[in-house]
Amino acid sequence: MSRAHRQLVAVVIPVLVSILATAQAGNNSQDTLAIIVQKMELAQTAGRDNVRPYTVTRDYRFFQGEEKPQPDSEVTAEISYYPPDTKQFEIRDSRGSGRGERVVRKVLEHETEMASNPQNNALNEHNYKFSLLGEETLDSRRCFVLGLEPRRESKELLKGRVWVDAKDYRILQIVGEPAKNPSWWIKRLQVTLQFANVEGMWLQTVSHAEADVRMFGHHVLSAHDVSYRTGAVSAAKRTVRRPQRDIGAGILIVR
Numbered sequence: 001m002s003r004a005h006r007q008l009v010a011v012v013i014p015v016l017v018s019i020l021a022t023a024q025a026g027n028n029s030q031d032t033l034a035i036i037v038q039k040m041e042l043a044q045t046a047g048r049d050n051v052r053p054y055t056v057t058r059d060y061r062f063f064q065g066e067e068k069p070q071p072d073s074e075v076t077a078e079i080s081y082y083p084p085d086t087k088q089f090e091i092r093d094s095r096g097s098g099r100g101e102r103v104v105r106k107v108l109e110h111e112t113e114m115a116s117n118p119q120n121n122a123l124n125e126h127n128y129k130f131s132l133l134g135e136e137t138l139d140s141r142r143c144f145v146l147g148l149e150p151r152r153e154s155k156e157l158l159k160g161r162v163w164v165d166a167k168d169y170r171i172l173q174i175v176g177e178p179a180k181n182p183s184w185w186i187k188r189l190q191v192t193l194q195f196a197n198v199e200g201m202w203l204q205t206v207s208h209a210e211a212d213v214r215m216f217g218h219h220v221l222s223a224h225d226v227s228y229r230t231g232a233v234s235a236a237k238r239t240v241r242r243p244q245r246d247i248g249a250g251i252l253i254v255r
Contacts, residue, residue, distance in 0.1 A: 039169040062100030073100020087115040150179035
């Protein structure tokens with residue numbers, strides 16, 4: 001082999017190795033994404049099967065404009081869940097602006113409606129296309145961060161990101177905006193949902209929604225679960241009250 005040939009080989013081989021390594025890394029990335037999504041779906045199924053009847057007391061804080069030390073309205077609600085598909089709620093206390101209570105009622109009516117068909121908004125390959133965006137640490141937990149691209153325009157689905165625990169593949173956080181605008185009144189809606197272990201059940205415990213509403217400006221609705229009761233709510237269900245729809249029914253959707 002001539003000196004020129006040896007020099008050419010010395011240049012070409014590293015380039016080919018780099019290209020093959022990059023291609024292999026791409027394949028491995030796709031394999032990793034498929035495994036993550038599969039295990040995430042299994043974790044969701046196991047979580048739903050593990051949920052018992054419960055009642056949660058939840059506090060809502062409503063702000064007209066940006067968040068400030070004191071909310072314009074505070075609402076306390078009690079939500080009862082009866083597996084597999086029924087939720088009911090009662091407003092226990094309301095202070096401040098009456099608009100805050102009206103928004104919370106619409107949110108809870110939408111939540112009870114969604115509970116009747118949970119597969120419509122489940123994080124699975126039927127509803128979403130996923131992409132692997134990388135890894136991050138959230139609450140001291142190593143997480144996979146997946147991109148969410150809804151497969152259809154629906155106000156039940158979110159376009160954004162989900163943080164999946166790298167150890168048990170449970171969903172820790174979702175951040176996004178509805179794939180379909182829930183109302184003409186809404187110009188922009190950003191939702192953050194957080195999840196945690198509650199007496200052995202994996203539940204959404206915190207939500208935060210920010211909306212720009214036509215003619216009414218910026219609004220913020222934050223909610224966090226205060227306390228849970230289990231077992232005692234397994235008595236007969238009350239008659240389910242069907243939500244009424246109007247132009248504001250989709251404002252500040254949280255699950």
